[in-house]
Amino acid sequence: MLALLVGVLSSTGVYLLLRRSVLKLVLGIIFLSNAVNLTIFIAAGLVQGKPVFVSEDAANPADMADPIPQALILTAIVISFGLVAFTLALKYKYFSLSDTDDLDELKELEE
Amino acid sequence: MTILLLLSFLSAIWVPYMPKILNKYKGSVLASLPLSVFILTLARGTGLTGMTSTSTTYEWIPQLGLNITWTFDGLSYLFLLLVSGIGTLILIYANEYMKHYPDKDRFYTFIMLFMASMMGLVLSGNLLVLFLFWELTSFTSFFLISFKHEYEKARQAALQSLLITVMGGLALFGGIILIGQMAGSFEIADLMEKSGEIKSHRLYVPALILVLAGVVTKSAQFPFHFWLPGAMQAPTPVSAYLHSATMVKAGIFLLARLNPVLGGTPQWMILVSLIGGLTMFIGAYLSLTQTDLKAILAYTTVSSLGTMVLLFGIDTQASIEAAVLFIIIHAFYKASLFMIAGMIDHKTGTRDVTLLGELWKPMPKTFIFASLALLSMAGLPPMLGFIGKELIYEAKIQVPDIAIILMILGVGSNIFMVWVSTMLGYRTFIEKAGGMPKPPNENGWRMLLGPFVLVLLSLFFGLYPASISGFVEPAISTILREPATVYLSLWHGFNQVLLLSILTVATGFSLFLLRKKIIPVLKKINSALFSIRFADVFNKLIIGFVSLSKKKTAVIQHGYHRFYLMTIFVAATVLIWFQIYYTRGWNVDVEYTRQPYYVIALVIIMMGASLITAIAKSRLTAIISMGVVGLGIALLYLIYSAVDLAITQILAETLTLVLFVLVLQKLPRFARLSSRKSRIRDAIIAVAAGSFMTILVLKSFHVNYNHPISDFYVRNSLPGGFGENVVNVILVDFRALDTLGEITVLSIAAFGVYSLVKLNKLKK
Numbered sequence: 045m046l047a048l049l050v051g052v053l054s055s056t057g058v059y060l061l062l063r064r065s066v067l068k069l070v071l072g073i074i075f076l077s078n079a080v081n082l083t084i085f086i087a088a089g090l091v092q093g094k095p096v097f098v099s100e101d102a103a104n105p106a107d108m109a110d111p112i113p114q115a116l117i118l119t120a121i122v123i124s125f126g127l128v129a130f131t132l133a134l135k136y137k138y139f140s141l142s143d144t145d146d147l148d149e150l151k152e153l154e155e
Numbered sequence: 156m157t158i159l160l161l162l163s164f165l166s167a168i169w170v171p172y173m174p175k176i177l178n179k180y181k182g183s184v185l186a187s188l189p190l191s192v193f194i195l196t197l198a199r200g201t202g203l204t205g206m207t208s209t210s211t212t213y214e215w216i217p218q219l220g221l222n223i224t225w226t227f228d229g230l231s232y233l234f235l236l237l238v239s240g241i242g243t244l245i246l247i248y249a250n251e252y253m254k255h256y257p258d259k260d261r262f263y264t265f266i267m268l269f270m271a272s273m274m275g276l277v278l279s280g281n282l283l284v285l286f287l288f289w290e291l292t293s294f295t296s297f298f299l300i301s302f303k304h305e306y307e308k309a310r311q312a313a314l315q316s317l318l319i320t321v322m323g324g325l326a327l328f329g330g331i332i333l334i335g336q337m338a339g340s341f342e343i344a345d346l347m348e349k350s351g352e353i354k355s356h357r358l359y360v361p362a363l364i365l366v367l368a369g370v371v372t373k374s375a376q377f378p379f380h381f382w383l384p385g386a387m388q389a390p391t392p393v394s395a396y397l398h399s400a401t402m403v404k405a406g407i408f409l410l411a412r413l414n415p416v417l418g419g420t421p422q423w424m425i426l427v428s429l430i431g432g433l434t435m436f437i438g439a440y441l442s443l444t445q446t447d448l449k450a451i452l453a454y455t456t457v458s459s460l461g462t463m464v465l466l467f468g469i470d471t472q473a474s475i476e477a478a479v480l481f482i483i484i485h486a487f488y489k490a491s492l493f494m495i496a497g498m499i500d501h502k503t504g505t506r507d508v509t510l511l512g513e514l515w516k517p518m519p520k521t522f523i524f525a526s527l528a529l530l531s532m533a534g535l536p537p538m539l540g541f542i543g544k545e546l547i548y549e550a551k552i553q554v555p556d557i558a559i560i561l562m563i564l565g566v567g568s569n570i571f572m573v574w575v576s577t578m579l580g581y582r583t584f585i586e587k588a589g590g591m592p593k594p595p596n597e598n599g600w601r602m603l604l605g606p607f608v609l610v611l612l613s614l615f616f617g618l619y620p621a622s623i624s625g626f627v628e629p630a631i632s633t634i635l636r637e638p639a640t641v642y643l644s645l646w647h648g649f650n651q652v653l654l655l656s657i658l659t660v661a662t663g664f665s666l667f668l669l670r671k672k673i674i675p676v677l678k679k680i681n682s683a684l685f686s687i688r689f690a691d692v693f694n695k696l697i698i699g700f701v702s703l704s705k706k707k708t709a710v711i712q713h714g715y716h717r718f719y720l721m722t723i724f725v726a727a728t729v730l731i732w733f734q735i736y737y738t739r740g741w742n743v744d745v746e747y748t749r750q751p752y753y754v755i756a757l758v759i760i761m762m763g764a765s766l767i768t769a770i771a772k773s774r775l776t777a778i779i780s781m782g783v784v785g786l787g788i789a790l791l792y793l794i795y796s797a798v799d800l801a802i803t804q805i806l807a808e809t810l811t812l813v814l815f816v817l818v819l820q821k822l823p824r825f826a827r828l829s830s831r832k833s834r835i836r837d838a839i840i841a842v843a844a845g846s847f848m849t850i851l852v853l854k855s856f857h858v859n860y861n862h863p864i865s866d867f868y869v870r871n872s873l874p875g876g877f878g879e880n881v882v883n884v885i886l887v888d889f890r891a892l893d894t895l896g897e898i899t900v901l902s903i904a905a906f907g908v909y910s911l912v913k914l915n916k917l918k919k
Contacts, residue, residue, distance in 0.1 A: 049758045049761060049762060050845075050848050050849060050852050051845040051846055051848050051849030051852075052761075052762045052765050052766070052845060053761075053765055053784065053845075054844060054845045054848040055769075055841040055842050055844065055845025055846075055848075056765045056766065056768060056769045056841070056845075057841075058724055058837075058840065058841040058844045058845065059769050059837055059838055059840075059841035060768070060769060067774065068777075071768060071777060071778075071781055074781060074785070074811065075765065075768070075781070075784070078784065078785065078788055079848065081788070082788060082791070083848065083851065083852050085791075085792070085795070085797070085800075086852050087852065111868055111869065111881040111882045111885055112868065112885070114797045114799060114800050114882045115882050115885040115886050115890065117797075117800055118799055118800055118803050118882065118886065119886070119893065119894070119897050121800070121803050121804055121807050122803065122807065122897055122901065123897060123900055123901070124807075125807040125810060125811060125901075126900055126901045126904035126905075127904070128811055128814070129810075129811075129814055129904055129905075129908055130904040130907050130908055132814050132815070132818050132908075133818075133907065133908035133911040133912055134907075134911060135818070136818050136911070136912070137911045137912070137914070
């Protein structure tokens with residue numbers, strides 16, 4: 045079920061990336077990064093309701109959710125947020141200069 | 156030897172910094188260097204029999220079989236003498252000839268470089284080192300041909316010769332590597348030992364063809380002969396040196412060098428002698444209709460080179476003798492003729508034989524030298540050329556199978572040679588002048604010295620042929636790998652060969668007498684026959700190649716962002732699907748653990764939202780549904796024990812939404828930019844990509860995830876990091892540096908955003 049979700053999310057991501065509109069491109073990036081994050085998360089194995097909090101009377105580590113992928117994904121989320129923010133700003137700037145949302149037109153502007 | 160070589164290279168660099176006083180005599184001063192090489196070589200060469208060879212080896216990259224080996228044997232002895240001896244004369248000649256040229260320094264630098272590389276080439280005993288010098292001669296000759304770079308023609312000719320010789324060089328390199336593969340060594344001495352092994356190896360034929368490609372291009376053999384006449388754009392000293400005596404001989408040298416290694420097989424015989432024979436004939440034939448002095452000489456050079464290649468192809472003792480002798484003969488007369496052509500050009504301002512005439516009156520000395528050299532070229536007694544020609548005929552008669560064809564080609568081209576020599580002499584020196592731009596007068600001694608010495612030598616050796624055997628014998632026996640003695644004399648007795656000679660000369664002369672009738676016919680034939688000119692074909696090929704790569708670049712680098720992305724996705728999808736198909740990996744037996752109903756509901760909502768985003772027409776809808784998906788993921792994280800992730804996701808998602816809304820008002824509406832067709836196509840790609848992601852995730856359940864690292868973190872989190880939340884401890888403690896990097900990235904992004912927005916405002 046979750047696997048299917050990943051599939052749908054990444055499909056959406058790819059589809060949006062292939063559009064000509066820059067705004068959709070940004071959306072595509074978000075979807076794709078969400079999908080990939082989820083993939084890593086699922087690949088590490090799902091454990092319900094046992095966050096990795098340790099206390100003095102530590103439980104068996106094998107029972108708990110795996111902390112490493114979580115750390116990785118946390119980083120990824122933050123970075124992709126940075127990326128999105130930057131792309132949006134770029135897009136904003138570029139739109140106000142070129143007056144177009146179309147990547148193909150952008151190419152023609154270059155030439 | 157190493158020292159001398161180094162000295163030659165250094166002297167090239169030194170040229171521009173020579174003291175000003177020497178400016179006028181640079182050529183003569185530099186000539187002392189090859190002269191000393193010449194004398195040293197002579198000194199070392201005395202008592203050299205064919206079988207002795209001394210080599211010095213310095214290890215360079217021994218792991219690659221790359222050693223700097225200098226081999227001094229009969230062959231390199233002979234060639235070294237030629238290169239340095241003629242080099243000396245040419246430099247003295249150039250001193251006078253180049254007097255009024257600007258950029259003399261450039262000329263001297265490159266000609267010294269060339270000379271040094273040529274010496275390195277003939278001395279090297281390692282094929283790789285030989286190749287290095289081979290390429291060096293190609294490059295330096297490029298600069299020499301393009302010396303008058305302000306002329307379009309010179310540039311073109313230089314480029315042409317460079318491309319051809321370097322292409323051949325590349326082929327040669329391939330051949331050398333193949334030989335190295337077969338024999339396990341690049342040392343020529345080792346190769347000779349393993350000659351039998353190489354010849355029976357299955358890579359022998361490819362290697363032979365590749366090496367021959369190098370030879371054919373370098374020595375201007377048919378069908379690559381056209382670069383040599385083109386290269387006549389170079390100043391005359393260059394033509395005289397490079398294109399008569401040295402550079403084009405590099406190919407011949409290689410043939411001689413590798414003859415003991417590769418020669419003697421039927422393939423060798425047929426290929427080499429066929430190429431040589433054709434070139435010999437075509438070169439001689441084409442020289443007839445030329446009117447430019449240098450062009451005539453260039454085509455006869457092509458023909459002579461063909462003769463040498465042919466002789467090496469025949470590969471009998473007699474033919475090798477003839478070839479070695481002919482190398483000397485040709486170097487003598489061709490260098491002097493080129494120098495004479497240069498003088499005539501210098502003094503009269505033209506090289507066109509139709510304009511030239513009656514030069515014997517103002518230039519008597521030049522006339523004498525020229526006629527002697529021409530006698531040698533025509534192969535008449537008492538010059539050395541006569542002996543050479545006799546020997547060549549003899550060698551050709553001895554060939555078993557293809558003797559008749561070779562005979563016809565050989566006699567034919569020799570007839571042409573006689574013809575062209577007489578014509579050249581007659582039209583330049585005796586016939587009435589057609590109007591020369593400058594009134595001619597006799598040349599200074601520096602210019603005359605070269606032809607004088609060479610012609611004298613040619614005459615001397617012709618009259619006393621025994622005296623030359625000391626130079627020829629070592630080379631011949633080096634090639635044959637057995638002691639050889641050569642008996643040379645002017646008079647061989649009355650035999651078949653002499654008859655052929657008489658026939659040749661007689662026909663040549665009568666053709667010369669009939670030239671007024673024949674030449675126009677020939678010209679007509681030529682213009683019909685050679686309507687396809689090799690040089691043009693070659694140029695077209697090059698231009699075609701360039702435009703092809705331009706088109707290719709235009710196709711691959713089209714500049715459409717989404718198509719780049721599409722290429723990547725399609726490639727990745729196809730590859731992974733192929734892998735899945737290939738390993739039959741779709742049989743994933745996952746236990747479909749039932750998730751709680753709220754998870755399923757959540758997932759369905761997210762899927763719907765995601766689809767809505769994909770097809771939404773309104774921006775707001777798209778962004779809101781994106782937010783739904785993002786928050787849904789946060790919920791999923793929360794359910795599956797990743798509290799921190801959930802928090803971060805929610806934060807990031809909220810911020811993204813805020814950003815979008817901020818930017819949104821300034822941005823246009825979603826436009827339907829793509830056609831229906833392309834949307835369907837993209838949808839298919841997207842679904843394919845998505846489904847492999849699904850399979851990937853399903854498969855990933857089977858990955859045996861390594862716990863030890865995580866366990867380490869879990870165990871050490873409290874004692875080492877004093878934190879209960881393991882994820883946090885990892886981020887800020889164990890992997891703090893990574894987090895620092897992350898923060899840096901974010902701040903850079905923040906700066907970027909800020910400056911972008913700010914810049915905009917400033918502009919407004």
